[in-house]
Each structure stands twice: as C-alpha cells, then as structure tokens.
Amino acid sequence: MSFEPLFLSLRVSAIATVFVFFLGMFTARLFSKRDFYGKAFLESFILLPIVLPPTVVGFILLYLFNRNGLIGNLLSNWFGIEVVFHWMGALIAAIVVAFPLMYQSACAAFTSYDQKLESVALTMGVSRSKTFWTISFPLAWPGLLAGLVLTFARSIGEFGATLMLAGYIPGRTDTVPMTIYFAVQSGNNRLAAFWAIVLIILGYSAVLWLNHWSKKSMTKYKRK
Template sequence: MEFSITPILLSLKVAVASVLIVSCLVIPIAGHMAKRDFLGKDIVESILTLPLVLPPSVVGFMLLYLFGKNGPLGKLLESLFNIQVVFNLWGAVIAAVVVSFPLMYQSVKAAIESVDPNLENAARTLGAGEFRVFWTITLPLARNGVLAGFVLAFARSLGEFGATLMIAGNIPGRTQTMSLAIYFYSESGMTQQAMILVLIMTAFSFLVIYGLNRWGKGPNHRSKRGIMND
C-alpha cells in the first residue's frame, strides 16, 4: 500500500472545523465564567475541563453512547437533519471539539481574568454596555491568550486519536486522520509510511511550542535583551 496524503487532508479538515466550533463556544462561556460568580460555578467549571483529565477511551465511550444510533443525541440528529455521527467525519470533529475545548477554555479564561478591570469600568462609565465592553475592551486586551488557546486547540484537534477511533472509526479515505493512519501503518508493518506522518506531526508540534514560547515572550522580552546586550 502506497503512502497517501488523504489522512493529512482529513486531519486538517477536522482541526479547522473543530477550532471554529470551539472558538464560538469558548469565548462567550469563558467570558461569563471569568466575570461572574454563581452557585455551583466550581461544579460547572469542573465539567467543562473534565475531558482534559479523562482517558480518551472514556471520552470516546461517552460520545459513542450519546451520538450512537440509539443514543439520545444520535437519534435527534438523524431525525432532524439526517446526520449520522458514528463512523463519519462528523464524529471525528465532535471528538476533536470535546478534547480541545478545555485547552482553549483555560487559556482564554485566564487571559480574560488578567484584563485590568479599571479599563472595563472606564468604558462602562462612558455608557458602554456589557456586550460592547466585552467585545471592544476585554477581548482585544486578552488577544494573546485567545490566540494561544486557538493554536493549542488546533494542535490538539490535529493529533486526537483515542476518542476519534471509538466514535469515527478508522476508515481509510473517510475518517482515517493522521494519528489513526500512524497506528494503522505501524500495525501493518508499514514503517516508512508511519515515519513520514510521525515526522510531520513532530515538526508541527515543535513549531506550535516554539511559536507559543516566542509569542509569550513578546516585544518586552526582546527589548530587555537588547538593553542587556548594550
């Protein structure tokens, strides 16, 4: 069997779709959780970050139960939109969304919490509503954390394996992402093909970490280093 770029393309499709969905969910949820206190907040936050510590097989089993043919969400989607999630690329996207959500959530929430409340209060005294304050003051000031969460979520979605295998299966050309292809090639003794994908994934992961480290240091670090050199 020859090497195919299809797993790479499928992984990119899943990662892009996942990050777009996660971004739409995380930004309002993290904004609310960072700025509001309510009864049971710790419980809600624990649920939101639970996939971060659960084994992928547990996450996959839960998704399979919920979105399976006889599952509550699976029946609903099939009856309303004629969408079947199990053994479909949608299953891979949902798995990626669930496992990458906590990473972006924690990064965005921490960034929003670090915004100076005096700047937000100044906007309120000038007549800006909460919605406008969030989108024009809070979120722009938290952009570094949002971008970091975006990149981490993309990388996590790109490398998702366990939950994807359980809900989407390992169907070449349909649901076989890079992580699944590496496993399949390795089990089939196709070491060269597996190594190519391993190198691609490793190079991408390195670039993600390197880029985040450089971004985190920011211009202040570079200016301080210049002063020290002088």
C-alpha cells in the same frame, strides 16, 4: 502515498479550532465574570476530558451519538446526520478534548488585566458588546491566542476518542493519528514514521511560533 489523512486532519482541526475558540472564549467570559450556584460543578464537568483517558471520552461520545443514543437519535431522525464512522465523529471528538484547553486559557486571559478599564467604559455609557470587542478582547488576546494554538495542536493530534467514535475508514475517517496507528498494526513502520514526523513538525511549529510571539510581545510591552 495518499495525502488524504493530512487534508482530513487539517480540515477537522481547522473547524474544531474555530468552533472551540468562540465557544470557549464566551463561556470563559461568562464564568470569569459571574458567580452562580453550581458554577464549580459545571467547571469541573468542562475540565473532565483533561483527566479522563481519551478512550473513556470516546466511549461516552459513542454512547451519546450512536443511532440509539440521546443525541445521535435526534440528529439521525431530524436532520439525517450520522456521526459514528463519519468524519464528523472525528470533529466532535476533537472539539470535546480540545475545549478544556481553550477554556482554561481564556479564563486566565480574562482575569489577567485590570478590570477597572471595563468598569470605566461602562460608566461612560459604552455598551457591553462594544466594551468587550474594544477593550476586553484586545487585552485578553495574548491568552486567547495561546488557547487557539493549543486547541489546534490538540485537535490535529487527537486519537483515542476519534478511534472510538469515528473508527478507521480509509478515505472517510483516516486522520493522521489513526493512519499512524493502523500503519504500525499492519507492519508498515515506514509509513507510520513519515506521518509521525509530519505531526511532530506541525505541533512543534505551532508551539515554537507561540513561544516566539509571546516573547516578542513581552519585549514590546516592557519597552513601552
């Protein structure tokens, strides 16, 4: 049995989680602090992958990132990067489907504390950057961490959009969910069950740790 699907899934999930964490955090920060024309439209667009079937998301990505697509043509001709039928396709799919979860968690995190603390720091001459990293970020960290964990769990379990964009090529795009699906298709239920258990353990461990950490932090907060 090859463990390449697990290594690939962990690599895709780790890169996607880091990218989505920072992009989602700063996007949520911007949107939660400012009102502008078209904000509702942009937010609805950001959250669209939550309500769309993953295969539809994958089809849209395939349309954009194939060699003749708007983005795919640019990446191929200018940078020599091929996304379709490549592990980068799985990475892009994971980023797109996980981003709304991080964005929602970050938005809730940045509106959960007293905003006057930031105003006081700014009136005392503290820069916006320093205010963010010394006040806003620590206060929003519990919500940001929740988004981080959910992003990782969603990324490692992504299937539908990955199937459409990256396909299934053993040794190249065979993430754990893809391996499970094609193992079932070929009648290898034993292999499918093994990888299903691995995914369940990873997902359950992430959620269990998050719940334990949240309760522990809440207990410390009440004691203070």
